[in-house]
Amino acid sequence: MYEDKTLTCRDCGNEFVFSASEQEFFAQKGFQNEPTRCPACRAARRAQNGNGGAPRQMFTVICDGCGCETQVPFQPRGDRPVYCRDCFEAQRQNRF
Structure with missing residues (x-):
């Protein structure tokens, strides 16, 4: 049902593969949009959000x-x- 797709990252401009298994996972989670960032840029953005990488106050x-x-x-x-x-x-x- 799903086939691998090659997408272009909106941040770095590199191409990345949106695999069939990832597409199935997105569908199961109810996500309707394809990813617009490659895995590396997604990880960098997640790290940047949150608390900026600072250790959590305990x-x-x-x-x-x-x-x-x-x-x-x-x-x-x-x-x-x-x-x-x-x-x-x-x-x-x-x-x-």
């Missing part, structure tokens, strides 16, 4: 599950429990 907290000290990537507000990675996964498994 906050030291005490886990409400096991009491160990851990770091989380958000500022706890105090109105909800905060868990370490292991306790968070255990809580998540118990929900389903």
Whole structure:
């Protein structure tokens, strides 16, 4: 059903292949437009967006599950429990 297509990157002008498997993936995700950037330019753009490559600010907290000290990537507000990675996964498994 899908065939490889050669597209031109709008940023660098290089040609790249939009493979049949990528086209199928795009269709499954509901994407209606073909990519306009090559994989390298897409990766560079993703890295540039976000926080500019700066390390994420981490906050030291005490886990409400096991009491160990851990770091989380958000500022706890105090109105909800905060868990370490292991306790968070255990809580998540118990929900389903």
